[in-house]
Amino acid sequence: xxxxxxxxxxxxxxxxxxxxxxxxxxxxxxxxxxxxxxxxxxxxxxxxxxxxxxxxxxxxxxxxxxxxxxxxxxxxxxxxxxxxxxxxxxxxxxxxxxxxxxxxxxxxxxxxxxxxxxxxxxxxxxxxxxxxxxxxxxxxxxxxxxxxxxxxxxxxxxxxxxxxxxxxxxxxxxxxxxxxxxxxxxxxxxxxxxxxxxxxxxxxxxxxxxxxxxxxxxxxxxxxxxxxxxxxxxxxxxxxxxxxxxxxxxxxxxxxxxxxxxxxxxxxxxxxxxxxxxxxxxxxxxxxxxxxxxxxxxxxxxxxxxxxxxxxxxxxxxxxxxxxxxxxxxxxxxxxxxxxxxxxxxxxxxxxxxxxxxxxxxxxxxxxxxxxxxxxxxxxxxxxxxxxxxxxxxxxxxxxxxxxxxxxxxxxxxxxxxxxxxxxxxxxxxxxxxxxxxxxxxxxxxxxxxxxxxxxxxxxxxxxxxxxxxxxxxxxxxxxxxxxxxxxxxx
Numbered sequence: 001x002x003x004x005x006x007x008x009x010x011x012x013x014x015x016x017x018x019x020x021x022x023x024x025x026x027x028x029x030x031x032x033x034x035x036x037x038x039x040x041x042x043x044x045x046x047x048x049x050x051x052x053x054x055x056x057x058x059x060x061x062x063x064x065x066x067x068x069x070x071x072x073x074x075x076x077x078x079x080x081x082x083x084x085x086x087x088x089x090x091x092x093x094x095x096x097x098x099x100x101x102x103x104x105x106x107x108x109x110x111x112x113x114x115x116x117x118x119x120x121x122x123x124x125x126x127x128x129x130x131x132x133x134x135x136x137x138x139x140x141x142x143x144x145x146x147x148x149x150x151x152x153x154x155x156x157x158x159x160x161x162x163x164x165x166x167x168x169x170x171x172x173x174x175x176x177x178x179x180x181x182x183x184x185x186x187x188x189x190x191x192x193x194x195x196x197x198x199x200x201x202x203x204x205x206x207x208x209x210x211x212x213x214x215x216x217x218x219x220x221x222x223x224x225x226x227x228x229x230x231x232x233x234x235x236x237x238x239x240x241x242x243x244x245x246x247x248x249x250x251x252x253x254x255x256x257x258x259x260x261x262x263x264x265x266x267x268x269x270x271x272x273x274x275x276x277x278x279x280x281x282x283x284x285x286x287x288x289x290x291x292x293x294x295x296x297x298x299x300x301x302x303x304x305x306x307x308x309x310x311x312x313x314x315x316x317x318x319x320x321x322x323x324x325x326x327x328x329x330x331x332x333x334x335x336x337x338x339x340x341x342x343x344x345x346x347x348x349x350x351x352x353x354x355x356x357x358x359x360x361x362x363x364x365x366x367x368x369x370x371x372x373x374x375x376x377x378x379x380x381x382x383x384x385x386x387x388x389x390x391x392x393x394x395x396x397x398x399x400x401x402x403x404x405x406x407x408x409x410x411x412x413x414x415x416x417x418x419x420x421x422x423x424x425x426x427x428x429x430x431x432x433x434x435x436x437x438x439x440x441x442x443x444x445x446x447x448x449x450x451x452x453x454x455x456x457x458x459x460x461x462x463x464x465x466x467x468x469x470x471x472x473x474x475x476x477x478x479x480x481x482x483x484x485x486x487x488x489x490x491x
Contacts, residue, residue, distance in 0.1 A: 003143045005325045006332060010164050013336055016180050020172025027367045030173030031099045031348045032256040039266055041178050042257045046270025047277075048181035049249055050078055051188060052128075052338030053135025055278050056331055057311060060285035064295075067218035072233050073401075075278035077240025082271025084241070085250055090264045092416055093254045101251035101412075102353030108415040109426045110476075116430050118353035120407040121248060122346035126385055128401075129346075129378075132339035133386040136161025139331055142312045155387050161335070162383045169340040170372040174256055177340045184333035191330025192280045195315065198323055199287040209287045218286060228449050235451035243405030243453070246412045248345035281311065288314040343382075347374040406437035406456025410464050418468075422476045425468030433460030 024030050037045065059074045085093075096104055101121065106114035137158030144152025152160075168176050200206045213219055223229040244250065253270075257263035288295045288311065295314065315327045351370045410433065411426040437456030440448060448455075 002146065002321065002324050002328060003149075006139075006143060006328055009329055009332060013180055014164065014168050016183070017168025017171040017176045020168075020175040020179055023175045024173055024368070026364045027352070027371065028099060029175060030368060030371055031344075031352070032252055033174040033178050035097075035256060036258050037178055037256045037262070037266075038258055039262050039269075041182055042253065042262055042266030043269045043273075044182045044185040045178055045253045045256070046082065046267055047274050048185045048188065048333070048337035049177070049253065049341040050082070050270070050274050050338070051277065051334055052132055053331075053335045054131050056192075056281045056334050057135055057138065058131070059278070060281040060311060063218065063282040064285040064289055067213075067216075068221050069223045069233065072237040073240035075275050077237045078244060079271050079275035079278075080237075080241040081244045081250075082267055082274065085245055085254065086264050086268035086271065089245065089416070090254045090267050091260055093251055094257065094260045094263045096255075098255070100348050100352045101246060101248050102349050104251075104415075105411060105426075106353070108421075109411065109423045113411060113423060113426045113430065114353050116427070117246070117408045117411060118349040120430070120434065121246060121404055122349045122354075124247070124401060124404045125342050125346040125378075126382055129339065129342035129382040130386040130389060132335050132342060133158050133162050133165075133382055134389070135335045136165070136332075136339065137386070138309065139312065139328065139335065142309065142316065143328070146316055158383060158386050161339075162379050162386075165336065165339045165343060166376055166379045169343050170375045173344060173371065174252060177337075177344060178256070180340065181337045184337045187333040188330045188337075189277065191326040191333070192277075192284070195319070195323060195327045195330070196280050196284050196287075198319060199284050199291070199314070202318060203287045203290040206283075209283065209290050212290050213286050231450055231454070235454050238457070239401045239405050239453050242409055242457075243401035246404055246408040248349050249341045252341075252345060252348070284314075285311055291318065343375050343379055346378055347371055350374050350378070402441070402453040402456075403434065403437060405453045406433040406460055409457070410460040414464050414468075420468050421464065422468045422472060422474075424470075424472050424474035424476065425464045425466070427474060428463035428467030429460040430463075432463035433457065435459070 023033075028034055055074060059071050062070050093101075093104070096107065098104060098107070100118070102114050102118035105117045134154075137154045137156070137160075140157030140160055141152055141154045144150070144157070168180070172179070200209065203209050223233045250267075254263045254267060257266055291314070311327075312331070315324050319327070348371065351367065351374050355370060355374075356367070407430050410429045411421070414421040414429075415426070433456045436459035437452050440450075440452035440455045444452070
């Protein structure tokens with residue numbers, strides 16, 4: 001029965017995608033929903049996209065195992081990111097009236113910077129999307145096991161989940177994302193709150209769970225250790241807080257709002273609510289270890305992804321059917337809402353800023369077809385990566401943002417808030433940032449005390465400053481005065 005309920009929910013999601021496809025008339029509708037979303041839809045888009053599988057399954061399990069000091073990126077870093085976007089970037093993004101964040105780099109620095117940054121940002125979505133597909137596979141494999149369908153393994157579940165997400169994302173684009181996110185936010189909030197109260201009752205109340213976590217040191221916010229541990233902690237926080245700012249999904253949610261005020265308020269409200277609600281699955285996960293200490297044995301598994309089964313197994317073994325259906329509905333909603341965004345965002349960049357940059361004479365029909373094809377192709381690549389990877393979802397997401405922190409953040413921030421930033425400076429920032437990040441990441445691994453993304457960020461800042469103040473061998477992009485005054489000078 002539970003499997004049937006989940007399948008019906010997936011069918012409903014696909015049905016929404018079919019309906020949303022009727023609202024897509026051109027690429028602007030597909031990418032940013034025609035810049036028409038009201039506050040409540042903009043808010044749910046921000047929250048539901050960021051409240052993904054890693055928050056429910058991976059971050060919660062990591063907290064139960066290692067405590068708050070092991071998760072500086074999520075929810076702390078990601079929440080700070082959304083607040084920063086709302087305060088410092090949302091009005092600038094909205095005033096540009098562009099389709100992608102890659103368009104910003106073209107307007108500010110020119111075509112070469114546009115292509116480089118778009119490629120870097122699109123590449124980063126591989127890890128985030130793979131985390132959602134892995135979660136989908138996990139849910140379907142758990143359901144299959146409970147129903148006696150042993151053929152529904154993790155890998156098979158990943159493929160099935162990918163097919164579902166691709167169908168409704170490719171059909172309706174941002175309209176599919178907006179409409180499903182609105183429904184999924186309601187399901188997530190109600191579902192997880194009900195499960196939290198049920199779990200608290202099984203554990204003897206909220207107070208015993210909090211006291212147990214406090215005595216176990218799980219509420220320790222900062223790392224215990226020396227310089228290496230602190231560098232890793234700071235890197236995890238900054239990777240999420242800053243590395244996720246120059247992302248297409250963030251840009252889409254800002255620019256899909258109906259007006260500038262809605263863009264700012266929706267992002268701020270979504271980020272604030274995300275921070276508060278992210279602690280709900282953490283509570284549920286740790287309560288599981290209070291109810292049955294045997295759940296702690298999961299943390300000793302050789303497969304780090306095994307610990308992510310803690311919440312689903314707890315619900316399936318201790319709760320009535322109606323509670324199981326509510327939890328699975330909330331979990332599937334969290335996965336779908338994020339997975340669709342992680343496919344749509346890179347597809348927009350690859351088509352709008354790389355394909356169209358080389359072939360500008362494309363009709364609207366050709367652009368829409370290209371967007372849908374790229375969604376499918378990107379999903380295939382992500383599926384292969386999800387099947388092959390043994391990392392946890394939280395690790396996948398952290399790795400995804402590292403390259404963006406090193407290669408795309410500095411040209412964005414300096415382009416808005418530093419008048420002297422030039423095309424040459426941006427190119428040097430991108431090349432030096434990514435090169436240093438790659439050398440430190442693949443050449444030294446964990447041997448060097450400073451994490452690779454921080455080294456890449458420092459190199460990117462240095463490249464921007466040196467490249468902008470030295471003689472300009474690379475021609476600078478000449479901006480229209482009105483565009484500079486309205487969009488690029490901090491006010």
